[in-house]
Amino acid sequence: MAARNRPLRWLAVLSIAALAGITGAARAAAAAGSPGRIVILMVWDGLRPDLVNAHDTPNLTALENAGVRFARHHSVFPTLTLVNAAAMATAGVPSSDGVFGDAMYLAPALDMARATAIPSVGYLLHDPLNLENTRYLLALHDARAFADGVLTLAAAGQTVANSGGYVAVLGKQGPTGMFDPEFASTDAAGDGLFVSDDIAAPPAVAAELGSRPPVTMMHPESIAARDAWFARIVTERALPAAKAASDAGRPSLIVYWQHNPDLAQHLAGLGTQVALDAVAADDRNLGAIRKAITDLGIAGRTDLIVVSDHGFATVKAEVPLARLLKAGVLKGDPDANGMVVAHNGGADLVYLPARLEPPERTALMRKIVNYAIMQPWCGPIFSDDRVSRPTHNRNYRGFIAGTFSERAFGLGGSSRSPDLIVSFREFPDESNQGLTGPSNRAIVIGPNVEETVANHSEALVRPIEGVIYSDAPHYTTGMGMHGAFGARELHNVGAAIGPDFRRGYVDQLPTSNSDVAPTIEQILGLKRTSGASGRTLAEALAGERLPAAKARPVTVSARAIDGDRSVTIAIHLTRYDGRDYPDGVSIERVVHH
Ligand SMILES: [Zn+2]
Incomplete structure (x- = not known):
């Protein structure tokens, strides 16, 4: 639906690139004819940090050891997929990026007389709507609902596309839709790619890709085949296209969002064979991507960031x-x-x-x-x-x-x-x-x-x-x-490797999914998203100074009393650089006699 804007956007891209949209590194790269940077953001949905070890996830463990391990990475509350996809894509939090849950009740924010007239989704808006559905996200990208899409901040995919970069967004439906609400086939150069469970763009690509391996909820192990199918699109299509863009001095962003281990952990349960196998399958996909980076000869210009969106319980x-x-x-x-x-x-x-x-x-x-x-x-x-x-x-x-x-x-x-x-x-x-x-x-x-x-x-x-x-x-x-405010869900996985990251470094400062987009934009030499809550993870970047500021723990509490019963709820945070990173909760219930 944004295709009609393409000529206009192309003009805008030229002028923005010449003026303010591209800063420092990207402009220098383009001017010197040097290769554009490539960033891959690989998400393992719902992976807990305590499930990462040399036996179950040898590739991720090797990446963490050789690159950066974010030892205190945080999910944004509510610890849900779309909330954290939006946070990663925009550097925002729910109040600024507009995404509060997977199921959201949007009526209070809409002119319902107009919005309910939107075909295929309007009649659903009287109730909470599960937005893990690209068709709903597309339908709501409508002047009668949200003219600029469900997100209220610019997404990283848009920022990269607007700068003339290459964008490919692949994987699970819903979170992928947060990275490029206009669906990347509409980027300026027309070579972008968007493939989720439910749509593929541009349309010619859909035909070439053939049918997706079937996923059935009765067989959670079928999800691994779907994730592997997406991984092959990363290695066989997106990475070669990013290399071509890079050779032309353009920046690239590839987002690859795996369903697992989230879906396996939901359906079978944590610690079941299905869930353990799902983590192992994700790790093989990581291995395939790292091999492709090496085989294409682009390791010197490619940064790979691995995160999970939230923990699990x-x-x-x-x-x-x-x-x-x-x-x-x-x-x-x-x-x-x-x-x-x-x-x-x-x-x-x-x-x-x-x-x-x-x-x-x-x-x-x-x-x-x-x-x-x-x-x-x-x-x-x-x-x-x-x-x-x-x-x-x-x-x-x-x-x-x-x-x-x-x-x-x-x-x-x-x-x-x-x-x-x-x-x-x-x-x-x-x-x-x-x-x-x-x-x-x-x-x-x-x-x-x-x-x-x-x-x-x-x-x-x-x-x-x-x-x-x-x-x-x-x-x-x-x-x-997952979804709750609790230590097992608020703590998630973060790691990175590539020419822009330190080597063999454990980042002990608090980091968050909201910090992903500013870090990607810094690497690609793009202007920081306005309205961002997150920070650039400078301490993890090669050539940057280690910060002098210290993180410190803060506890805030609330208390309620009902007759002879009282409850005190304490929230534990880490405060760093003016930001609060939530760590967990302790609750004390007392009956007074
Ligand atoms: Zn998730």
Whole structure:
């Protein structure tokens, strides 16, 4: 749909390149006729750092040892795929890039009379919509919804394409759509590539690629074949095209997003053979990409960044929050009619009816919070007062007792901000032994009693620590989930190797998925995305000075009291260079006598 803009964009590219769009390195490279830099961003969806070792992931371990290992890498909360794809692509956080979940309720941010007229997606906008779907993202890229796409900040793919660079985005549908909302076939030179599970562009490429290996949820091992198919597009098409672009002095960005181990961990469970095999398959794809870089003779101009979008945990029990609220504390409450809960596994986004005046809204929020926060399944709750100004960003406490401020955590103040974000509780040190495996009891928390259902996870091979309560129908006890504010989900994998990175370096400073785009843009010599929250990871770059600033731990807490019971929720952060990197939560529940 952006094809109509191509002549215009091409003109814009020429003028931007001549003026401000390309800075330092890229301009120098083009002027000197030297090769353009190539950056590959390879994402292993849902890989936990503790699953990386010489036995299971020899290629990733070798990369970490020879290049940079980001020892304290962080996912952006909510620890969900699209939230972190948006953060990686734009250097933003939800309040600035507009992406709060995989399932988002967009109605509050839309003119619904116009938006509901959009074919194929409009009628779905009355409810939360799962945006892990390129066709929905394309359909919402419409003047009646979001004229510039669902993202509210420029994505790295666009920045590179606008500078005249080569862009290829390949892999899992949804997150790939965050990197180039115009889908890279429309880049200035017309040689870009976008291939996800659900679309391929340009159309001529789709025909050449043939059909994708089938993926069936009943056979999680089938996902590895799909990821390997995408890896072959990286090695056989994207890398040779990037080399050609590089030879012409153009920068290149290749994004390759693997489904695994996320899908295998969701469906079979952490520590099952299927999940362990999935990690091994990802590692073989990494090996194939590194071999292709060597074989093409481009190792001296290619940087390879490997990250995961979020960590993972095992489902302890299902918590159907909307059902519990409607059957309990909100039963018969007319103000609650029209409340929408977008469930996202480890975190739920709660939207109250737009018609409510501030006092009624606050009263309803208080009712929900006072109930939820006293439950054993509840983690930190974030609230948006819709009033405070950004200058109050360091005021961590929310305006409802017991909650944290959405604004202080990059979540508040957007027209898409939920009134409440409820994170479910994670127990980072509890093992999944006794949860994962078909013979274990699976639990759904009901309004009055715990219901027992069939456990759909597979046999446990290697116990893994970290369990959570979660709101995701069909993901039973023992299966895998993420999304919560907890140490096992907030800590993820980061590593890099190539001419621009230090060698044999362990980065002990806190780093985040929001820092990926500024680092890529620095390497490619492009201008920093405006509105960015992230920083350039200068300490990991060759030839840059090590910073003098120190990181320091900070704990912020919120407390709620109900009769003789109290709960204190403490959030642990690392503060560095003016930024907060979230590390985990501790919760203390006390009954006073
Ligand atoms: Zn993910």
